[in-house]
Amino acid sequence: IDAARKMVILTRLAFGMNVDLADVDTVGIRGIAPRDMEVAEQLKYVVKLVGTAEEKNGSVAVSVGPVLLPKYHPMAGVNNENNAVFVTGAAAGETMYYGPGAGELPTATSVVSDIITVAKNSKLGTNGNAFNSYQHDTKQTSPDDIFSKYYMRIVMDDKTGTFLKLTQIFAEAGVGFDKILQEPLDDYTATVVVVTHVTSKAQLEQAISRVELEPQMQMQAKYQVVEG
Template identity: 60%
Template sequence: MKRKIQVGILGFGTVGSGVLRILKQHESKIKQITGEELNVKKVLVRNVEKKRGEFSEGIELTTNAADILMDEDIDIVVEVMGSIVQAKDYISQALKAGKHVVTANKDLIALHGNELVALANDYQCDLYYEASVAGGIPILRTIVDSLASDHIQKVFGIVNGTTNFMLSKMTNNNDTYEEALQKAQELGFAENDPTNDVDGIDAARKMVILTRLAFGMNVELEQIETRGIRDIQLADIEMAKRLGYRIKLIGAAIEKDNSVRVDVGPVLVPEDHPLAGVQNENNAVFVVGAAVGETMFYGPGAGALPTATSVVSDLITVAKNIGLGTTGTVFNSYQHETNLTEDKDVESKYYMAIDMQDQTGQFLELTKIFNESDVGFDQIIQQPFSKASAKVVIVTHRMNKAQQNRIINDLKKAEGMNLLVCFKVMEGK
């Protein structure tokens, strides 16, 4: 008689409880799809006395991870506890014990994914992490499986729900940054310390994973130009509207001549582009392939059940592999030499807001700075900023990163000029 596939879960927070709920509610369907019966045997918790509802009935709760990691009956370990150091240690122990692993830990996979994949390969175990990027959107499996035959050229989009929620409130309700952050924290979208979200770090880590799967290149976090949303003022959002744009925090990985450029930052998105309409905590990722063209994947980027759905999807894949005897193959085996695109080959239009002293010759000096870098103006608007200064908003023609860096350095050295913000401008649909 075929035995059940035994599962141990590390963590019983919102995602862990969501995983258990889905497994219980869709038990019959999962068994039909996989041909296997999945049974959650043990769950790691902080407090075994806490009441956890009907879905935890019949499951052993423990505060000792070793009870799961050393249990010879457990076939698959699900890690949904968060953290980096401890989670890495537990996953490493599980793989060395011959257990397959499913994780939703984007920080861990971004920082130590290659090491863990190599360890899984050494011990012929499965390691899946669909839920590490974009919550319930199956973007990783789409890249790895559905688009495996295509040459992917771009992956870009909104991959952080917290900042998109905040920018939605600032754009639609005229909330200040501080007001939008407070609402995000009250609803549980933002942590008490929101640094990883608002400074773009969370989005950058997701772009590490997306770049690795889409292009086979291992880009380090420090190689990603990363900016958050702290500097965005309501005045910038209103000006963007006036110019026909919406400001979104965009992560982008773009391939050019066998090299890749990855960045995260505020971008002026044309109001008729689908990304401009992505509201609140939702995520949306565009994948552009040479054959398939432009495809968009949209949905909830966080939350217990959306993320848990991706986790269970990975569990189903592992269960199928166990049943077929095909475990030990890596989630993604595509590798390519990592080459970073040079600054001179990275081009975009830019939105610049400059505080300029109201004195004779300032506009001439500003024009000279741009002329010396061979960059022209697409649009230029002047507004009063204070009694002694004006705010000049410029949308540039296309320029490369080398030109942009030179202009920024020249503005810093110029007397009576203060660059307030510099954001990329997305061109067309």
């Protein structure tokens, strides 16, 4: 929730759009299973809680959730109490702002900075002004226009034809597989991990809705995957 509130503020600053907290697609880290951490390591990813705001053709998509980042990504090394803001700009390219997000001295520094700002604005007579006047009409990006790769872990009956059925479901939704891992879970079931090619959120949701109707398949995890 804290990260989602930060994304509301950052979306306002970056794109001038007022997104409601309820409109931020928010997933926490409590549901991450140890197995997903192990598979991410095997595939050379790390799992981080990431808030994303992306503008496209005058609309914005905002989300918060666990994301698989390649180990060479700058945000993959953000650990412990540290936070980072990673920005991709049309002119500046990729930049990252990094530092402590908690602790006595970092918090005290921010509080004192705010007090000094209030005192300065009181002296100048500028208190009460909007912190940011940059504004655009707020428009949510359609799921058809939100694209990413995705990681999914599915438990299914380990019998002939079940995996074929899974691939058919995703193929009919237009979702292709980049990586596939399958291993027995017990004598009757298997765990299948797939990383998709870049696909739209709408296509993925269509495939998942059909998987959830299949009694021999159980979706265990779904996370966004960032490349580059």
